[in-house]
Structures are given as structure tokens and as C-alpha cells.
Amino acid sequence: MVRHMRWLAVLSVLLIGAVIPIGSAGAAGTNKLEIFSWWTAGGEAEGLAGMFAAYKQRYPGVEIVNATVAGGAGTNAKAVLATRLTGGDPPDSFQVHAGLEIQTYDPEKFLEPLDSLYKSEGWDRALPKGVLTLLQYKGHYWAVPVNIHRANVLWYSKKVFSANNLTPPKTFAEFFKIADTLKAKGIVPFVLGDKEGWESGHAFEAVLIGTLGAQGYAGLWTGKTQWTDARVTQALNTYKRMISYTNTDHAALTWDGAGQYLINGKGAMQIMGDWQNGWFQSKNYSDYGWATPPGNAGVFDALSDSFALPKRAKDRDNALNWLRVAGSKAGQEAFNPKKGSICARTDCNQALFNAYLQSAAKDWQSNTLVPSVVHGAAAIESWAVKYKDIMALFVTSGDVAKTQASLQAACKDAGVCK
């Protein structure tokens, strides 16, 4: 129900945005701070509130306007934001996935570079190198990261695994062996919920990493690995076989709905980002375990939420202070335990975090970092959208050759492949 209200919200905001003239853009001097995000659900909203509290503590007297637009992965929010930016009525600061998603907002035209802020706040030392490279676009920093999520996690039901004397699969061969065992017992081996269209592309990221390795996978997004590579064919074949082990109603379910299979002990494994951890906890479900998907050991498929500063922000000073809080240790410690993600900074107090997040933070320090494409880090948005559509189609078509050709064409359209 709620999700569908979101659509209404988007449409009405779009309409209102279209009707209201640009007159309000120049009105400066208010003591407000408008923060635009898509954090409306459970832990996300609490985390945001925590960061607001940290801000108010430092800068009392500023009225914070929480302009959220609901919708998983920010798909609806992006639509509203695009209209506001081009209409000359930007929020003071807005949420954007760290990485090439920033290209969507045409930074040189619509955003302010934050290089000096990075220097004065010491973020170029407090943040890990991998994140800093990820954040740079055309030689500048455009956004401040508040957290890190991991996309390549294999969640499994401990109950199902121990009842059948199984251990999480390290290779795809093991995966299929386990899958056959479980299928024979009427348990869904590989749980998928792909109603929203991005979940299939998300799972395939892990398969690509598992088949091509960190370097080969990262190369796909920079042009160093060709999409015509035989290993991509192999990954598609593997993924096709994995799909044959999914629940029949996957098209009717969102990722969280699919998680119900694990909770009920009717499903065994699911590849999903680490927001699944928070969702399991909200369902009072604790009998789950986590591992890296097959072949993914030592690779951290990362995405990060960050905040950017639009040009012509009405309350620029307040917004700059907001970014200072977002990048600070106090701000990130207030935000991340509730949101269920780890700090982008490396100096957060680990005692504040739960067991999963502590293990993720440890991996974060030692693993090879690769960017997620579905969540905006690896590729420009138009390419990411095409990738998502192609992989959504693959679930039903299963046409390896055609899918590989489309993936290559999408890479060409993005100007990365020749």
C-alpha cells in the first residue's frame, strides 16, 4: 500500500512543481535547511533523524525541512529532484549515490564542487582511498559520503542449512550442488523477488564478480574488460541456471517480500545488499547467516549514499554546515547504526554497531573495493538503467546471446566500449 502512495506523491509533486513559478528561487536569508532524500522507511528514517539531531546540537535555531520522496533505490526521488534542479528551485542539499550517478545531475552546471570542504575538514585523510576515487568526477568532489553499503552478500537460513548439513557455497559448483539437494526437499534454493526490476541486475553483479573476479568486473565499467568476453557468456549461463532454482512467484515479490521465504524456513539463499540485515531484525528474525556469494570472497561490492550541494541553494551556509555534520565522525556514528550501514570514515567506534556491521567493517578495511552499478556507483545513470532493463528481461527470456549483445550495445551507447 505504502509503496503505491509513493507514486501518488511523486506525481503530485511533479504537478505542483510544474505549476509553481520559479519566483521563490531568489528568496534568501531564511534560517532553514531543506534536506532532500528518499529515506522514509524504518531504520533509514531513524538514521536521518539521528543526523538531524547531531546537526541541531551544533547549529541550534535552524529549522530543518525534511523533504523526503519515498521509493526504493531512490527511483522516484530522482524524478522529483531532476525537475527541481532544472526548474531553478533546488533543495539545500540532496541525497545521491556516490559515484558516477552524480553525472545525472550535470555537476558542472548544477552543483558546487566541494574540494575546499574536503581539505578543511580533513576528509581526504579520514576517508579510504577507494571511496575518494569513487567520489571524484571530472577531477572534483561533488558530494560527501555518509555511509557504505555492501551489495554482494549471500543471506541464508541457518535452519535450512543445518537441517541438511550444508555450509554456504564457496563456488558456483557448490552452489548448484546445494541447490539440487534443497530442491529435492521442496525448499526454494535461491530466493528472488524482482517485482521492481532492479533486483535481477543486483544479483547478476555478484555473479559477474564471482566469474570475472574483482579486476575483470571493475573493467566492465571502464572499458578494460569487453562485454563480449567469454567469461561474461559464462556468467550469463551460470545466472540462467541459478534462476531455474528460484521461487515461482518472484515477479510478484519485492526483495523484502522474498525474504519471507527465509523467515519461514521455506527458502535457503538470497543475494541482496546488507539492508536485508535491518529488515530481518525488524521482523524479529535472527536465525540467518551471511556469507559472500560464490567466488566473491575478498571483494566488497560497494555503494554509498552521499549529499551534494546544488548551485543556487537558498540557505547555502546552513547546507555547508550540514555537509560538515554528514562527513563528521559524530554525524556518521549517529546515522549508521540505525540505518544499518557502516561508516564511510574509518575511525568510527565499532562498539556502536551490531555483529553483521562489525564484520562488514572489517571486510571493508581488507577487501578489494568494486563499485555497484545498480546502485549508482559504477556507471552513468542512463547506462545503469539500460543494464537494469536488460537483466530484468533476461530472467524471463533466458536468451544468453541476445542479452550479451544488448549489454555490449549499452556499453557502446554509454561511450565506454568501442
Next chain:
Amino acid sequence: MTSLLLIAPSVLAVAVFVYGFIGFTAFASLTKWDALAPDFTFVGLRNYVRLFETVRFQIDLRNTVTFTGFFLVSCLSLGFLLAVLLDQRIRAEGVFRSIFLFPLALSFIVTGVVWRWLLNPGSVQLGSTGINLLLDRIGLGLLKSGWYTDPKFGIKAVVIAATWQMSGYVMAMYLAGLRGIPEELREAARVDGASSFQVYRHIVVPLLNPITLGAVIILGHISLKIFDLVVAMTGPGPGFSSDVPAFFMFDTTFRGNNFAQGAGIAIILLVMIAVLIVPYLVYSLRTETQR
């Protein structure tokens, strides 16, 4: 002169906000505007060529044809049937009329959410839900289907929901039409020895032709621009089996920032609707002047 002045504001508003924007959309569809900031480099029909090459758009067009076909046939036949039944001077006619007409008062979003639940297939492991559960319980488990999660069914599941919502409206139109047919005509036919079926076949249905035409126009343009029902009910569906051009337009414009391509889809939608509406407008203008 005064009359001209009086309609001038609305003419101006319509000229700018309807035809002006249509013109701008058509123009934008011929440009290279594929990022947030407008880029009005003229690229001719390239966006249209690309669009028709896109698999998703090809599926969308097929879905639109399927949807419109099934939706028109099911709505018209069900609406007509309900109207004929209600026209038999039954008791509590008003109650039934309200019940059949009531779904029309709901928004497509509400209909979509309700039917998403009803047609959720469930699964072997977690058990059936909704209609499938009902079929199970009454021993018709054979008829169970994956509904909108089955790529072969896809958009037809949306037809079920749309028919549920709109057939009452068609019924109301036909009922008004049936009441407008003079009883003498039917009597005369019966005196000539026509059976009930023949009365409907040769007297009632032909006399209802203008109403059928009106219903086709109304339902047709709804089905060509359907968006909210699909969004609320199924999303693009497995393999885009329930996707429609309007949804693709929203996706590509506001999520992919490809404004030129979005404008292209808008223009194609406009042309499709114009193909349906314009002949009707010409026809009704002609009949008006003949009078």
C-alpha cells in the same frame, strides 16, 4: 466582437498550455536532449529510430494492442450484458446499478493495489493467496494461474482489473440507451414474429450503435494512455510482459533523464490516440452540421 473577447483568454491558455506544449514536445523529440540540462541540437528522427529498435518499446506496443483489444471486447460485452439484465425491470434495480457502477468511483491506484493482492499467485512453498486460494478451496485448483507473474498472461491480468472498474460505466451508458429505445419498436418486431434474440440482434443493437461508438472512444483512449493501473498493480512485470508505453516514458524521462526519447514516446502515444479520436471528431462534426 464581445464574444471574441470573452473567449480570448481560454483560447490563449489552450493555445499555449495545450498546443504550445504539444509543439514543444514534438520539437524536443527531434533533439539530442538526453541529460538533465537541455541540449537542443537537432538530430532528426534518430530518437524514433532508436525507440523502435528498443526491445522494451516493441514489447510495450504489442502490450498496448493486446490490452486495448481485450479491454474493449470484455468491457463492451460485460457492460452490455449487465445492462440487458438490469433492463428486465427487476426488483431493487437501483441497488444493483449502484453496485455495478461503484468501481468507477475508485481511482486506478486503489483498483491496482486491490487486484495485485487478489491476483498474487502465492507459491507452492508459502501457499496460495487471493484468487488462487479461492480456486483451491472450491476444488478448481486446475484453473490456478500465475496471473501477472506469468509472462504469457502478463498484461491480460491488468485487463481483468480494468474491466472490473470500467464495465459498470459501459453498463450505465447502454442502460440509458436501452431506456431510450421506444417500446413500440420492440412490440412491432414481436408482432412480426421476431424471437427475443432477433429483437436484440436486429432492433436493439443497431439502435445502440452510437452508444457503442462513444464507449469505444472513451475506453479506447483510456486504454492507450493507461499508466496508473499498471504502476500500482504489476509494474513492468516479468520480461516487461505488463509494461506499457506510458510507463516506459516515465522511466526513460525521469529516471534515465533521456528527455528527447521520452518526448518521442509521448508523440507516438499522441498519434495513436489521434488515430482513434480524429475520425470520431470529424464524424460528429459532420453530423452536427447536417442537422
